[in-house]
Amino acid sequence: MIAGRIDAEVRFEIEDLYAEYADVLDTEELDRWPKLFVADAFYDVIPRENYERQLPLAIIRCESRAMMQDRVRAIRETLMFEPRFLRHLISSIRITANGNDEFDVTANYAVLETLPDEMTKILNAGRYIDKLVREEGKLRFKQKRCVYDSSVVPNSLVFPV
Numbered sequence: 001m002i003a004g005r006i007d008a009e010v011r012f013e014i015e016d017l018y019a020e021y022a023d024v025l026d027t028e029e030l031d032r033w034p035k036l037f038v039a040d041a042f043y044d045v046i047p048r049e050n051y052e053r054q055l056p057l058a059i060i061r062c063e064s065r066a067m068m069q070d071r072v073r074a075i076r077e078t079l080m081f082e083p084r085f086l087r088h089l090i091s092s093i094r095i096t097a098n099g100n101d102e103f104d105v106t107a108n109y110a111v112l113e114t115l116p117d118e119m120t121k122i123l124n125a126g127r128y129i130d131k132l133v134r135e136e137g138k139l140r141f142k143q144k145r146c147v148y149d150s151s152v153v154p155n156s157l158v159f160p161v
Contacts, residue, residue, distance in 0.1 A: 006095045006103075014095055014105060014132065017139050022088035025160060030075060033160060034068035037141045038133060041065055045146040045161050047153075048126065059153055060146075060160065071160070081158050086123070087112040088161075101134035102142075109146070111161055124148050124161050 006014075017036070024032045037043065046058035062068045089110045096104040106129055113123035126148035133142045146161040 006097055010097075010103075011095065013139055014103065015093060017132070017141075018090050018093060018107065021141075022090055025088055026086050028086075028159075030072040030159070033072060034065045037065050037068060037144070038135050039065045041068075041141055042143045042145075043068060043141070043160070044144075045124075045148065045157070047151055048147050048149055049151060051129075051145065051147045059157065068160075075158060082115060084116075085114045086159060087114075090128070101139070103132040103139075105130045105132055109161070123154060124157060125150070126161075 021033075021036055024030070024036065041062075041064065043060070043062040044058040045060040049055075050057050060071070062071060089112070091108050093105060093107040098104060106127060108126075109128055110125040111123045112120050114120040124146075126146060129143075129145040129147055130141055131143040132139045134140075148161070
């Protein structure tokens with residue numbers, strides 16, 4: 001790989017990680033979600049205004065894979081919410097190599113939500129700002145920041161974005 005250039009194989013591997021991420025959330029296989037991250041990963045869902053002003057307040061914030069596992073357990077065992085179907089659309093993936101199998105990646109996302117007796121609507125939209133590293137031969141998220149565009153968040157935002 002030439003400095004600053006991403007070869008096709010690595011690009012495919014990164015795009016495949018994003019496809020797996022969307023599939024895990026869309027099929028509600030939430031036990032697989034934390035496994036896409038390294039142990040000391042950081043994950044948050046934060047409004048654009050707070051991100052741009054470097055304010056830490058986020059609606060979801062996990063500072064390790066263990067905290068993500070706790071979130072999954074809470075969703076499965078304690079939270080009550082109406083059944084729904086989610087679809088994650090991820091596009092415009094931009095990759096910057098930082099050397100030694102470390103990458104900065106940004107991508108646009110939109111999460112569609114369908115309740116059984118309602119029309120599909122946009123639940124959340126924004127931009128992923130991520131850091132990827134290789135762990136045990138596989139690329140994993142070291143940081144995933146879900147920076148959403150609207151200052152209004154539906155109270156139905158239960159699942160990771």
